[in-house]
Amino acid sequence: MNCTSLSTDSLSFVCALVRGRSAMELAPDKAYLIESRLAAVAKKNGFANNEELVHGVRGSPRSDLVRHVVEAMTINETSFFRDMHPFEALRKTIIPELRARRSDRRQLNIWSAACSSGQELYSIAMLLREYFPDLLGWELNLLGTDLSREVVYRAQRGRFSQIEVNRGLPAPLLLKYFERAGVHWDIVPEVRRMVRFQELNLIDNWTGMPSMDVVLLRNVLIYFSGETKKRILARVRRLMTPHTVLFLGGAETPSNVDPSLEQVQANNSIFYRLNRSS
Ligand SMILES: C[S@@+](CC[C@H](N)C(=O)[O-])C[C@H]1O[C@@H](n2cnc3c(N)ncnc32)[C@H](O)[C@@H]1O
Known part of the structure; x- marks a missing residue:
């Protein structure tokens, strides 16, 4: 050619x-x-x-x-339990706190925005099954969205290559939550049923999105201009309550872009909450 x-x-x-x-x-x-x-x-x-x-x-x-x-032109780089520390913070600090706070409503809303082929959201689903089995009786809304139709389709399918499952996924979780499908691995139906994936362009209108308990907006803001980051963060902020946790990628920070978000450190991870004084 x-x-x-x-x-x-x-x-x-x-x-x-x-x-x-x-x-x-x-x-x-x-x-x-x-x-x-x-x-x-x-x-x-x-x-x-x-x-x-x-x-x-x-x-x-x-x-x-x-x-x-x-x-x-999209970069779809992702992996299971990417960067590890955010998942440690979810397991050790954030989910236990949310479980206590939401025990009356028994509902958790978690959004993986720019989810690529879904490893981030599937990691959270597996983490919930492993460490918080009591939450399986709650209404768990685990939503993954991405601009790219192709990766959303892959995420929905829940089929991963050997290379993909070799990256970040502990062997016991591979054996417990995946089934061999020829040279691929399929996530088991119990985990797939916990998540929902759909197309969503972060610069479009996303009306009707409910308020979230956890938002993961990782490794996507780096591709945008300062002005676009600011606009997107302002809209994400509207879905946040005082207890919502926002994760950004390691190279991303809202400082100078959004002073209404304050940094929190726990379990070697950095995340953001609404600034109480804003
Ligand atoms: C590097 S991946 C990050 C995947 C995952 N969040 C992670 O950290 O592992 C970036 C993703 O952002 C998506 N993306 C780029 N521009 C977007 C936009 N305007 N709206 C929604 N998703 C977008 C791409 O399709 C790609 O899947």
């Missing part, structure tokens, strides 16, 4: 398209990466090269092709 370099104009068009549809800021020095991802979309959709693909996208701005191009 001929993957010739895109013209500067086409490259700028793709960057603007992706920014407009997802808020992701593609670094101009990553042209090679953009081109190689476009090449895969071009090949799959029968275009001779990237320039023709861009031509096709320009000609049908509402088509599925646009979605394919935007989704191809």
Whole structure:
């Protein structure tokens, strides 16, 4: 396949398209990466090269092709129990506190925003089963959302490769909560039934979202401009009560962006709560 370099104009068009549809800021020095991802979309959709693909996208701005191009630019890196410490904090501090606070209502709402293929939310579901079996009688709303239809579909399916289950998942949990499916591993139905995945673009309107007890918004704000981070955090804040816990990725901080969130440290993890004085 001929993957010739895109013209500067086409490259700028793709960057603007992706920014407009997802808020992701593609670094101009990553042209090679953009081109190689476009090449895969071009090949799959029968275009001779990237320039023709861009031509096709320009000609049908509402088509599925646009979605394919935007989704191809997402970085879906994730793993089970990623960074470990947030899950320690959930197990040792946050869930026990929420269990005490919510015992009258017997309901927990947990949102993994930008969940990629779902490992983060499945990790929480397994953690609840392992350490808080009493909560299985509660109304547990474990919601995972992502912009990318492809990863949402993968998350819903709950099928993982050997490489994926080798990353971060303790062997006893693999044996207990997964079933072999040829070269893959399927999450068992009891765990899959605990979670729900759907498409959601963080820059779109998400009306109707209930208030949350835990929000995980990890490793996605890094792709956005300061202004977009600020807007998204302001909307996440509206779903937070004084006891809600917000996790961001290790490289992300709301300081200078949102002073109404205060940092809390527990179990070697950092998370955020509403600033009581705000
Ligand atoms: C690096 S993954 C992070 C996955 C997971 N949160 C974690 O930390 O392991 C980033 C995810 O953000 C999603 N994403 C990018 N822009 C988005 C947007 N505007 N709305 C929702 N999800 C978005 C991508 O599709 C990708 O799956």
